Amino acid sequence: MNQEYPSTLLERAVKEFTKLPGIGRKTATRLVLHLLRKKEEEVEGFSNAIITLKKEAKYCKVCHSISDTDICPICSNPMRDQSIVCVVENIQDVMAVENTMQYRGVYHVLGGVISPMDGVSPSDLNIATLVERVSTGEIKEVILALSSTMEGDTTNFYIYRKLSQTGVKLSVIARGIAIGDELEYADEVTLGSSIVNRMPFTGKSVI
Amino acid sequence: MNQEYPSTLLERAVKEFTKLPGIGRKTATRLVLHLLRKKEEEVEGFSNAIITLKKEAKYCKVCHSISDTDICPICSNPMRDQSIVCVVENIQDVMAVENTMQYRGVYHVLGGVISPMDGVSPSDLNIATLVERVSTGEIKEVILALSSTMEGDTTNFYIYRKLSQTGVKLSVIARGIAIGDELEYADEVTLGSSIVNRMPFTGKSVI
Numbered sequence: 193m194n195q196e197y198p199s200t201l202l203e204r205a206v207k208e209f210t211k212l213p214g215i216g217r218k219t220a221t222r223l224v225l226h227l228l229r230k231k232e233e234e235v236e237g238f239s240n241a242i243i244t245l246k247k248e249a250k251y252c253k254v255c256h257s258i259s260d261t262d263i264c265p266i267c268s269n270p271m272r273d274q275s276i277v278c279v280v281e282n283i284q285d286v287m288a289v290e291n292t293m294q295y296r297g298v299y300h301v302l303g304g305v306i307s308p309m310d311g312v313s314p315s316d317l318n319i320a321t322l323v324e325r326v327s328t329g330e331i332k333e334v335i336l337a338l339s340s341t342m343e344g345d346t347t348n349f350y351i352y353r354k355l356s357q358t359g360v361k362l363s364v365i366a367r368g369i370a371i372g373d374e375l376e377y378a379d380e381v382t383l384g385s386s387i388v389n390r391m392p393f394t395g396k397s398v399i
Numbered sequence: 400m401n402q403e404y405p406s407t408l409l410e411r412a413v414k415e416f417t418k419l420p421g422i423g424r425k426t427a428t429r430l431v432l433h434l435l436r437k438k439e440e441e442v443e444g445f446s447n448a449i450i451t452l453k454k455e456a457k458y459c460k461v462c463h464s465i466s467d468t469d470i471c472p473i474c475s476n477p478m479r480d481q482s483i484v485c486v487v488e489n490i491q492d493v494m495a496v497e498n499t500m501q502y503r504g505v506y507h508v509l510g511g512v513i514s515p516m517d518g519v520s521p522s523d524l525n526i527a528t529l530v531e532r533v534s535t536g537e538i539k540e541v542i543l544a545l546s547s548t549m550e551g552d553t554t555n556f557y558i559y560r561k562l563s564q565t566g567v568k569l570s571v572i573a574r575g576i577a578i579g580d581e582l583e584y585a586d587e588v589t590l591g592s593s594i595v596n597r598m599p600f601t602g603k604s605v606i
Contacts, residue, residue, distance in 0.1 A: 195406050198464055198490070201467065204448045205451075205452040206451070209445075213433055214426070217548070224422075226419060228419050235449060236450060236453075238449065240414075241412040241414075242445065245409060245435060246435060247439065247441040249406060258406045259405055266405070284432060312558075342406055
């Protein structure tokens, strides 16, 4: 739609929605007109939930994940192994790993990855506090779980250099053929890497 | 994601987003966390644009489309043919017809279609004001441009009965094979209807 909107208020609301990732002008118009049909209390509920989150959200003082308390439920949980730290980019990644139900350690949220192109340098990320956590000597293993991209690799290497003197065990999540994928459709780099980094076969099915 | 959110504020905001059409839990989380990374002023801008629209939006007293003024720019435009009224379901449809640049008349926004299943009866729609507009005698033609669904057809027929005594010319937008579509992929009902309602060929290309 390249047409002018019949109302400037409508246009302003649509413009705000198009700033969100993956929302174009057409979808934004549909969402805004949907809200416009709702009762005023409902629209206020929507609007307030977002601004309240922004104003009142706290971040865990240990792992930097979002939390209602100073220390998040994962960091303060005595059932979690506090000696294993999984380093992730953002809060979504914490939720993604939690959903696997395969991890009983704790996290460290970097807040992004090193990306000179986007102006993100190591000092913009929560790397100093990670080094601090490790330097207490209470952490046995750091698992790097960043994206499999150039930026993720750069960040992995930067953290590796920062922590290599501490003697902490550093590991990286396995890369390979996704479960359920057929070999012929896998990209060459992943397939090559999955052969080089082959694992002992335990006779157990993974599917 | 069926996991609990690390923050109730986050969960509340995500829940509000999932109420929007076509937004699931995963997309909602992505949108909310995107907003959370923005500056407080920007989030306020987003939040305010929506609530301001809801609180201050006016509707044109003539055609019921959204407007910043009592009479919308289309209804008050002397260049538009005020004697032809195009009846549409909602504001999006006004914008869609406007985008075609093919229509120089005015509109009447019903606010939906008759749908007993969804509890929408004729009295919930702006039909009385349409009858009123026509009864002034200043309207020559009413074009029905509703969805090609059972509900749209029911609404067309209801309006037809309401207006048949007034002597106004009633027309309905053409239904047929969409421009650019191949016959073999068209559904049978549309194809059959396009043969029954064939038009004189003028020798002019429509593409």
